[in-house]
Amino acid sequence: MNITDLFIIIWLLVMGIIDIKKKAVPLALLIIFSVMSILLKLVSAIRDRQQIETGYFIFILIYAMVTIFVSVWGQMLGMADMIILGVLSFLAGIQKAVGVLLMALFLVSISAAILLVLKRVKAKDRIAFIPYMFLAYLGVILCG
Numbered sequence: 001m002n003i004t005d006l007f008i009i010i011w012l013l014v015m016g017i018i019d020i021k022k023k024a025v026p027l028a029l030l031i032i033f034s035v036m037s038i039l040l041k042l043v044s045a046i047r048d049r050q051q052i053e054t055g056y057f058i059f060i061l062i063y064a065m066v067t068i069f070v071s072v073w074g075q076m077l078g079m080a081d082m083i084i085l086g087v088l089s090f091l092a093g094i095q096k097a098v099g100v101l102l103m104a105l106f107l108v109s110i111s112a113a114i115l116l117v118l119k120r121v122k123a124k125d126r127i128a129f130i131p132y133m134f135l136a137y138l139g140v141i142l143c144g
Contacts, residue, residue, distance in 0.1 A: 004091050005141055007040055009134070015084065016131035023126055025080040037087045081129045088137070096140055103136035104129065 011033050015025050089097030108129060115121040 001141065004040060004044065007036070008088060008091060008137060009141075011036075012084070012130065012134035012137055015080070016128070016134045019080070019128040019130040023128060024078075025130065030080055030083050034083065034087055037091050041091060078129070081133070084130065084133060088133075096137075099140045100133055100136045103139050104132040107135055108132045 015029060015033070018025055018029070085097055085101055088100060092100075108127060111132070112121070112127055115127075116123065121127070
């Protein structure tokens with residue numbers, strides 16, 4: 001586990017707790033997470049003497065536009081979830097981010113099915129997704 005993984009785990013944990021309690025993540029927290037992620041990527045690149053590819057920044061802009069489109073018209077995942085996935089793919093790489101997304105969707109589907117069967121939630125109720133991303137990220141890191 002490196003410093004980037006530790007940073008992501010801490011932020012997902014904090015945002016997951018807030019998401020459970022409030023069913024929303026404050027925009028200020030997302031902005032702080034995004035800015036700190038960019039700074040962490042820059043510091044890591046300088047430390048490792050790597051060239052910073054402009055593709056990363058182009059990716060962020062494209063991802064931001066797609067995120068807004070999906071969140072506004074799709075309504076499946078919230079804006080915070082999409083922003084976190086974008087920052088996660090920027091920091092950890094697209095393969096880890098896709099793995100986290102798929103595992104989180106699997107975990108939330110199973111949890112939602114169980115909660116529906118037990119009649120703890122209704123089909124229209126919202127379920128906090130960030131805690132599942134936290135668990136999925138831990139799973140992706142542990143399983144490689």
